Amino acid sequence: MIGIEFEVQLGKRVDAAVARGVPKTCINNRGVRWGRIDVAEAATELLSKADLRDLRLRYGDVLVCEGGEIGRSSVWRDELPEAYYLNTLHRLRTKGRYQPDLIAAFFERWAATGELQALVGKSSLAHLTKENLLRVPLPMPSPEEQKRIAEALRAADELVQSLERLIAKKRDLKQGMMQELLTGRTRLPGFEADWRDVLLGDHVTYLKTVPLPREQLDQVSPLRYLHYGDIHTRTSVRLDAAAEPMPRAAGRLAVNAGRLAAGDVVFADASEDPAGVGKSVEVANVPPEGVVPGLHTIAARFDKQVLADGFKAYLQFIPAFRQSLLRLAAGTKVLATTRAYVSSIRLRLPDPAEQRAIAGVLFDIAGEIAALERRLESARAVKMGMMQELLTGRTRLPVEASA
Missing domain, CATH: 1.10.287.1120 (Bipartite methylase S protein)
Structure with missing residues (x-):
């Protein structure tokens, strides 16, 4: 069991309002990743003489998350010359018979297979208590x-x-x-x-969208459907609609919607996060069955003599474009992008x-x-x-x- 092979100690919560002592670098739950310690997440806290004695990390100590993603762990390898650890972390210090790297590997496997959940108990907030941790059986x-x-x-x-x-x-x-x-x-x-000033509204037309909820979409209809949520979750700024998996919509539900073509840009028109304002994709390819712009989207077709195919995907990263949209959307609960906002933006291109x-x-x-x-x-x-x-x-x- 872990309690036989390791000395286990839970970190201490430091109350900044009453803490007294020496400022020291402390590793917290956020800094413990699978397989590594991110010292950039470390905090500076005031530690007492007892804390300095009890909480200092040594090479080979294993830090295990007590809450959050329970069991997430890594081995301390003197990433800093001196460091301590805080609450929500267990420190496991081998008694000499068990490899620290091996126990960290077991925690990662147990977390991936769900075996650690059996140790949590029935509380609404999952915690790996010291009592349960000590009883974890260890292959030897x-x-x-x-x-x-x-x-x-x-x-x-x-x-x-x-x-x-x-x-x-x-x-x-x-x-x-x-x-x-x-x-x-x-x-x-x-x-x-020289670059020239361009008012986007002078060089764009917009396609009609069709606002269908997820419940009306399927995976078998021929017609592809571009939902704003799928724009927000993408990492690629180009969409190959002929090759990538996409939701589908029955043709009868999208009779009046515009059909997207290669080079069209589709913006998500709503975001709860400023980082998502202006998020868009440029369509690189379309299948014969067609693609329609969907719920909470703005489908823009720019003049190719003014905005070249491929480049339109990066409009969202031009600082002046983003800043304009953020300024126009300011003050709304859900940050909105509209056709009028896009058309009003002037850029040097x-x-x-x-x-x-x-x-x-x-x-x-x-x-x-x-x-x-x-x-x-x-x-x-x-x-x-x-x-x-x-x-x-x-x-x-x-x-x-x-x-």
Whole structure:
């Protein structure tokens, strides 16, 4: 059991109103991720002499979330020279017979399979109490096999984390490139012509939408249907409606709706979050059966001589475009985008040739990110498969026989 192999201690809640002591860096629940500690989430709290003695982290301590996503855990590897931990975290300190990495791997597997839920009890707010934690049974491979399993899973985890870091860097790079290229602060080689002011309303027509609730959609009708909720949840700014899975609508329900064409931009017209204002997709391809713009959408068809195909997907990231929509939507409970708002926006835009070049650069980096995300998904699947095999004893790793 965990109580036999580990010293278990729950962190302390620090009340800022009455706390006295020395300011110290403290790891909290938010900073504990599967397989890593995010020190950027750490807080500074006043700790007493007793706290400094009892709550200081040592290399190899395992931090386990007591609430929230119960059991989420990671091993402390001296990410900071000195750190402590707060309430809602259990600290497990091995007594020397059990690998910290191995217990963290078991927690991840138990969380994925739902086994940890049996330890929570019937309270409405899930908590992994110290009492229940101490009683958790632990499989007990030999010390050498523990080491081999932990090393194998650690290698798989490091691959996952390296891909996560690379994706984060690529996303930051893409964000920076959009800020530069979409504002004209940085120009691509070969383009020097002045950008011109464009009033969007002079170059757009709008298609009629059809507001159907989810209950009226299906998966078998030929006609594709673009719902505003599916725009908000997308990561790609381009929609290949001929290839991607989409909700369907019976043709009789959308007789009067406009049919989308390649190059059309469809905006979600409502958002509860400022980040979602102006969220849109550009249609890249349509099937013969057709696609209609749906509930809470604005379907815009811009003049291709003014806004080039591919570039329209990035209108939503032009600072002047977003700022205009946010200003117009201010003061409403649900932040709304309207046709009139879109038409009223004036932007400085390059000529279509430069727009296509900008869109090509941004599309390429988006493709690189998508490829890395597929690799990450595969690496995570491999890791989970390894856990399934190694943590159940279904597959055994060879170990050197003791002398």
